[in-house]
Amino acid sequence: MKKISNICCIGAGYVGGPTMSVIAHKCPDVKVTVVDINQKRIDLWNHENPDKLPVYEPGLSEIVFNSRGKNLFFSTDVDKAIDEADMIFISVNTPTKTYGKGKGQAADLKFIELCARNIARVATNDKIVVEKSTLPVRTAEAIKSILHNTGNNVRFEILSNPEFLAEGTAIEDLLHADRVLIGGDDTPSGQEAKNLLSAVYENWLPKERILQTNVWSSELSKLVANAFLAQRVSSINSISALCERTEANIAEVSRAIGHDSRIGAKFLNASVGFGGSCFQKDILNLVYIAKSFGLNEVADYWEQVIIMNDYQKTRFADNIISTMFNTVSGKKIVFYGWAFKKDTNDTRESAAIYVANLLLEEQANIVVYDPQVGEEQIYSDLDYLGTRSEEENRKLLKVTTDYMEATKDAHAIAILTEWDEFKTYDWNQIHDNMLKPAFVFDGRRMLDKAKMQEMGFDYYKIGES
Numbered sequence: 001m002k003k004i005s006n007i008c009c010i011g012a013g014y015v016g017g018p019t020m021s022v023i024a025h026k027c028p029d030v031k032v033t034v035v036d037i038n039q040k041r042i043d044l045w046n047h048e049n050p051d052k053l054p055v056y057e058p059g060l061s062e063i064v065f066n067s068r069g070k071n072l073f074f075s076t077d078v079d080k081a082i083d084e085a086d087m088i089f090i091s092v093n094t095p096t097k098t099y100g101k102g103k104g105q106a107a108d109l110k111f112i113e114l115c116a117r118n119i120a121r122v123a124t125n126d127k128i129v130v131e132k133s134t135l136p137v138r139t140a141e142a143i144k145s146i147l148h149n150t151g152n153n154v155r156f157e158i159l160s161n162p163e164f165l166a167e168g169t170a171i172e173d174l175l176h177a178d179r180v181l182i183g184g185d186d187t188p189s190g191q192e193a194k195n196l197l198s199a200v201y202e203n204w205l206p207k208e209r210i211l212q213t214n215v216w217s218s219e220l221s222k223l224v225a226n227a228f229l230a231q232r233v234s235s236i237n238s239i240s241a242l243c244e245r246t247e248a249n250i251a252e253v254s255r256a257i258g259h260d261s262r263i264g265a266k267f268l269n270a271s272v273g274f275g276g277s278c279f280q281k282d283i284l285n286l287v288y289i290a291k292s293f294g295l296n297e298v299a300d301y302w303e304q305v306i307i308m309n310d311y312q313k314t315r316f317a318d319n320i321i322s323t324m325f326n327t328v329s330g331k332k333i334v335f336y337g338w339a340f341k342k343d344t345n346d347t348r349e350s351a352a353i354y355v356a357n358l359l360l361e362e363q364a365n366i367v368v369y370d371p372q373v374g375e376e377q378i379y380s381d382l383d384y385l386g387t388r389s390e391e392e393n394r395k396l397l398k399v400t401t402d403y404m405e406a407t408k409d410a411h412a413i414a415i416l417t418e419w420d421e422f423k424t425y426d427w428n429q430i431h432d433n434m435l436k437p438a439f440v441f442d443g444r445r446m447l448d449k450a451k452m453q454e455m456g457f458d459y460y461k462i463g464e465s
């Protein structure tokens, strides 16, 4: 095999869709087919209206519409795409297990195993199988074992190529990746496979940004990268609590420490807590792996990152309750934002869900506005927690598409996502609309405190007293 000409990706989600679209865009000679068992998702990827794509990412629809039907295809015919491909990416979900051994911590690998078995069943010629999903260290071992025991003389080379894109900036991150990590065996065929995958990325990235390692280092590095990033957020959030008691200002502290080139300025924004489908899941996975090797101190060390994040979400909700005279029962609280960060429609593990849940426990009436997240998703997030009946959730929480109307007779506004548009609102009018005192709880540190106070708001910003 001299060059890859046919790629299949199993899993058309937040990673598979954007990643393969960029590969197709940058490698016009390679046919890329993204497959999924979810017919609805595939139909949306094939939709004629760019606003209907299942993933919202700035710049994504342009790239999809450029290549779709030429060398980029979305399909539910998984077997056909596997059969035709010389390189198969596995990009399916690997959520935290909700049952059995490792429940609540270990990664659920059932979707990965199904993919491996599917490939083993269908493949008739040699394939390179690439783990794109985030996986516990040594998962490639299990995939290898399934693939190598088919008895049909097909040779498989397994590579680990974890994805580092962040949602909201996926296209930028893919086009200008800091690094691409490729883990594979040091055998001649392993080396050849690593080089073939590297050649795909070299179509748009400088070679020195493509790092090759063994499979296990690659698998583990993905978990460690997320753990380090999340740890920074938890670290700064822990200090935000201290700032609120001491008249120190978290923005000034972040700036002061971030100027130290050894610390660096990124990922030091205090917030209502990190969300997203990855940070918590991957740290829990790291904790589980450490425990399974008897490394309890290592496990405890990383678990603290999650404990601090939970504390930050609870602290935010508690502060709303105590500031509003220790009761929010029957009070209208408007949520600006539900997504776990701006520029995405993804709500997985969003802090908003947990803050809402805590306030609903206190019988608050919540009205949610998010520019990209719809009613169905918001109720499904809440119902999933199972805290109260579906009827009760719909009675206590409403979803709106009118951010201004929502503020009429509201007691408070809580900012949960840092959507840029919130800065452009007519906050004077919002103040007029609200009951007084008009509370704003800024969980994303978006607005100018002095101006908000001048307008008459009772304004609370994370990390400032």
Ligand SMILES: NC(=O)c1ccc[n+]([C@@H]2O[C@H](COP(=O)([O-])OP(=O)(O)OC[C@H]3O[C@@H](n4cnc5c(N)ncnc54)[C@H](O)[C@@H]3O)[C@@H](O)[C@H]2O)c1
Binding pocket: 010, 011, 012, 013, 014, 015, 016, 035, 036, 037, 038, 041, 078, 091, 092, 093, 094, 111, 114, 115, 132, 133, 134, 135, 163, 164, 165, 166, 167, 277, 278
């Ligand atoms: N979301 C991110 O920003 C991000 C970034 C880096 C890495 N990751 C990792 O990438 C992986 C995928 O994440 P995601 O956010 O894209 O998940 P996702 O849930 O959005 O998409 C996964 C897709 O895989 C499909 N699928 C599951 N089993 C299948 C099977 N047997 N055959 C065909 N399709 C199947 C599902 O229907 C779903 O559409 C995870 O391991 C995640 O940890 C995610």
Ligand SMILES: O=c1ccn([C@@H]2O[C@H](COP(=O)(O)OP(=O)(O)O[C@H]3O[C@H](CO)[C@@H](O)[C@H](O)[C@H]3O)[C@@H](O)[C@H]2O)c(=O)[nH]1
Binding pocket: 134, 163, 164, 165, 166, 167, 168, 226, 229, 233, 266, 267, 268, 269, 270, 271, 272, 273, 274, 275, 276, 277, 278, 279, 340, 341
């Ligand atoms: O200074 C910061 C930075 C981030 N966050 C929050 O942290 C969460 C995660 O943000 P981010 O990392 O930007 O988005 P993700 O899409 O979750 O991306 C992370 O998780 C992906 C999935 O594994 C990795 O590929 C990325 O490299 C990694 O950044 C969000 O809720 C952010 O609001 C903060 O509160 N403060």
